[in-house]
Amino acid sequence: MDVRVGANCCRSTIAAAALLLSAGLAGAACTSRRCSDTQAVARFRSSLAAECNCTSTASPKRYVRCVKWRIKAAMKAGDLSPACRKPILRCEADSTCGLPNAVACCRLSGTGHVKARIVKSAADCRGTACPSARSASAACTSEGECLSDYDGTRAGDSRTVAGIELAWCPAGSFMMGSPDDEPERRADERQVNVTLTRGFWMAKYETTQGDFKRVMGALPGDLTAELPEGDRNPVGNVNFTEAESYAAALTRLGHDAGELPVDWEFRLPTEAHWEYAARAGTTTATAFGNSLTSYQANFAGRSYDTAEQGPSLGHAVAVGSYPPNAWGIYDMHGNTYEWCRDWYRQALPGGTDPDLHDAIDAATPNPDGSLSRVRRGGGWGDDGCACRSASRLRFEPDRRYDHIGFRVAVVRPQHSR
Numbered sequence: 174m175d176v177r178v179g180a181n182c183c184r185s186t187i188a189a190a191a192l193l194l195s196a197g198l199a200g201a202a203c204t205s206r207r208c209s210d211t212q213a214v215a216r217f218r219s220s221l222a223a224e225c226n227c228t229s230t231a232s233p234k235r236y237v238r239c240v241k242w243r244i245k246a247a248m249k250a251g252d253l254s255p256a257c258r259k260p261i262l263r264c265e266a267d268s269t270c271g272l273p274n275a276v277a278c279c280r281l282s283g284t285g286h287v288k289a290r291i292v293k294s295a296a297d298c299r300g301t302a303c304p305s306a307r308s309a310s311a312a313c314t315s316e317g318e319c320l321s322d323y324d325g326t327r328a329g330d331s332r333t334v335a336g337i338e339l340a341w342c343p344a345g346s347f348m349m350g351s352p353d354d355e356p357e358r359r360a361d362e363r364q365v366n367v368t369l370t371r372g373f374w375m376a377k378y379e380t381t382q383g384d385f386k387r388v389m390g391a392l393p394g395d396l397t398a399e400l401p402e403g404d405r406n407p408v409g410n411v412n413f414t415e416a417e418s419y420a421a422a423l424t425r426l427g428h429d430a431g432e433l434p435v436d437w438e439f440r441l442p443t444e445a446h447w448e449y450a451a452r453a454g455t456t457t458a459t460a461f462g463n464s465l466t467s468y469q470a471n472f473a474g475r476s477y478d479t480a481e482q483g484p485s486l487g488h489a490v491a492v493g494s495y496p497p498n499a500w501g502i503y504d505m506h507g508n509t510y511e512w513c514r515d516w517y518r519q520a521l522p523g524g525t526d527p528d529l530h531d532a533i534d535a536a537t538p539n540p541d542g543s544l545s546r547v548r549r550g551g552g553w554g555d556d557g558c559a560c561r562s563a564s565r566l567r568f569e570p571d572r573r574y575d576h577i578g579f580r581v582a583v584v585r586p587q588h589s590r
């Protein structure tokens with residue numbers, strides 16, 4: 174099923190495909206404002222693949238012929254409104270025969286056209302493989318890259334994968350770091366422009382002890398008086414490698430369960446991902462404005478800026494005990510510090526999709542010559558100023574401390590196109 178998509182003339186087709194994908198459900202394209210009974214359409218569609226013996230992508234024409242016959246019969250029996258016929262047919266004719274994780278090959282030809290086709294396996298692709306494609310025309314951008322139907326539709330959309338609750342953070346640009354006049358800022362927060370070309374899913378909560386034990390079998394380090402035991406309490410005393418191992422294990426669980434497309438994976442967030450998610454669209458010092466009280470986040474000591482003084486608990490609490498930010502993400506300010514995947518570099522990494530995970534040569538050495546990863550967000554033992562969205566600290570990756578935990582993100586890495 175080869176589909177040639179003009180790079181310029183078919184922008185509307187691509188836009189429609191993008192809309193279809195951003196709706197999150199291929200089925201959404203099979204309903205229509207003119208078709209009043211959208212539930213009937215959804216029910217009917219879900220039965221078509223089985224009724225038409227749709228076991229392979231190799232026979233789309235026969236499949237569509239069967240669908241047409243079924244629609245006709247349903248209309249005759251009064252089970253389907255004639256207005257629903259076209260929406261269903263339009264979708265079915267462009268479908269991958271009901272297979273949810275078909276593979277599309279997206280290839281930019283020498284003449285500037287995108288050539289897309291559906292295959293059974295990524296191994297059959299000579300161009301870019303888009304494993305979560307639902308149809309050829311809905312798989313590729315006009316540049317021959319993959320669109321994803323796994324994206325959320327709007328900031329804060331929810332999804333649960335491998336038991337981890339996630340919030341959607343859409344692609345976008347933001348100013349990373351703090352302005353010169355932000356109180357208590359530090360020199361390593363000099364602002365840079367960042368563009369994130371792909372949206373990602375951020376864990377709504379810090380990694381909990383319960384989830385870590387479920388996935389890895391045991392906690393990574395000791396509990397302390399300040400890091401008490403509790404399945405909803407955050408993990409602490411976890412080094413960088415252990416945090417990455419947990420993310421990798423979640424990726425395997427997600428793939429094995431069919432909940433995670435093969436081109437997506439769990440990771441620690443980059444600093445850019447972390448700050449973008451912490452800000453949740455805000456440009457103020459925190460997601461709650463230019464001040465912060467310990468009624469809003471679990472930190473100790475001084476409130477930040479003009480906020481009223483609150484309690485200093487001096488220990489970790491169950492995740493989600495404080496209000497979420499605008500995208501439904503909890504404890505980005507306070508409770509535990511959170512590992513990021515970047516090497517610490519004094520100058521913030523700006524630009525497009527910055528990722529210093531492998532940029533060891535760019536890392537800023539500590540006074541003793543060692544190198545650090547980044548930790549973010551403040552914790553139960555520090556003042557409110559450390560909870561600012563732009564605040565950043567370093568920590569050597571092989572070390573652990575009870576006030577340092579992490580959260581995971583689900584991303585579609587750049588190497589998967």
Ligand SMILES: [Ca+2]
Binds near residue numbers: 550
């Ligand atoms: Ca935190």
